[in-house]
Amino acid sequence: MSTEYAVELAKVDKVFHTHHFFQKNDDTGRRSFYHRKRIHAVQAVEFGIRPGEVLGLLGPNGAGKTTCVKMISSLVRPTAGKVFVNGMHVEKRRHEVLRHVGVVLEGTRTVIWPLTPLENLMYFGRLRDVSSKDLKKRARDLLDFIGLRDKMDTQVRRLSRGQRQRLAICIAMVSDPKVLLLDEPTTGLDVQSSRAIRTKVVELTREFNKSVLLTTHDMHIAQLLCDRIGIIDKGRLITCRKTRDLISVFADQTYEFRLDRMPPVELITSIPGVHEARVEADGAEEPVLLVRVSEDETERSRALYEVMDALRREQHLVRAVSLREQTLEEAFLRLTESTI
């Protein structure tokens, strides 16, 4: 356990077993009376979140992101490994840990619809052992902070999805936890609501020094919000590094050649030092040749000269050459081995 982190997962494993009756077995393709399936949801995952840091956890559906969130919040017990929150072992000091953790699980499911936002905050505040003396003031402050003060006395069922989601974040924060776990907080929200939540998360970490774990499918949000990003796929943490570093890993490797007509892709691919070549905007007036080259500087230089030579030999008109700006989405797709 490191004292550097507010949240730490040390070689955490989670295996689920599912039981099936009278269902087709995917492995044998035959229907059986009973079969048991073993799902390794999380495999030896290790990461930590520092105080005041936003860590994004990205991954395809079923990658193990939500399982990680639930293990930190003690809703799921790890099969192996340890989870610590503020230095406390989650399994051994569960009730104490819950005083330091606020969780938003799938957003709008959190709140009680017949009550108003203020009543919801009062109710959940009592459940989280917030002192009665401070509760009302804290609830009002939170509604101010999240921008729901004017909806304070409106029943939740009359609020929009974005407003309910913001309320869910308030509920997670009602006990003033040091750690905030946000499981896909912007899913299904419009641009304005999504932006409002993004802004509030930034304020939370920067002004109130909260540690935030954010799981999301929205690469744009992750890129803007997260200090560090962990990519998880099939239960394994593929990488966990600073957002800037993650994006720049592939940034110096992909070049765009804007041409007059379709280029000879096979010829380009055969050039030593070229890892991959493909045409974007296939069939368009100005096809764009994307060439991913070696990371090694010398090899990359040689490869680029040869690509230019090949294009000259084929009498292509090269309209522009540029380094492709890498996005988190591309880095993510590359790391999860889907495509470039």
Add this chain to the structure above:
Amino acid sequence: MRGFFKILWAELVRSFIIMRRYWFASIISIGMGYATLVTLVYGLVFAAGSDSIRAMADNAINGILGFLIGAFAFGIVGMFTQGIQGMARTGELEQVCLSPFGLVTNFLARSFVMAVNSVISCTVMILLVTATVAKESLHWSPFATVVLLVLTYINLIGFGYMVGGLVLVFKYVGQIAVIIRFSMIGLAIFATEQVSQWPALGRWFAHAMPVTDAAICLKYVLIQGQMRPVLDEAGQKVVQEVVPVLDAQGAAVLDAAGSPMVEAVYALQPMSVFLHESFLFLVVSCVVWTVIGIACFRYLENWSRDKGTLGTY
């Protein structure tokens, strides 16, 4: 303990707000309850097949009381079964699981609020029905009634914890629990001191169910006024007097030969409910169900955490 009171307060405020906000639904539910009970009274009177107004009233009041005790059990156990299912469906259960007071304390406070609500509405209902339909007053003994209600509540939550633990792991158990809940209503209605004369298996099953002895004791206090028949040396009830059978209009009922029918009124002697054998069974089942229930609930809560089903449907 502090956690219990904190959650208790939160739950009380919440149920009060919802009751006030949906006042129309609250009134309708009381009206529906009253209509159900009135139907039940006439059903029981009809089922009794007796011409005696005394027998009819006894039968009706016994049925109403049994029904209300059953409804109390139905509600408490329901909170642990369909209640948990519903909370899992809406996501509220996940939030409750995230409370630092733990699930046991949370459900204890929730069920307590529900029990208080249920006792208040049942009292209103029973007063209304006895005053308007059964025309029979109950023997109110506050101390004995409160003690019995508390023991009934403890008994039921012990049982509820066990079933609730199962629902945490296997959410669809909730559907099976509906059968258990209805069987509790049945037991509460038909539970009488005659249970002690049932065959051994049936007798032990009845005593094991958390509602049987509670219903017997409550009926003994409220209907019989803690009086039991005097038995002679042969174990037969001693007849105090023989009175004519009267119908609903107060007229004497005649037999086929045209002579007035008579019925026996037995001699009674006072005996505290705390000396009743069903009270002993009630105390024992309270201890057993509470210990088994909480132990099972804790074990199943951890199992649910392992399976990853805690809080989800």
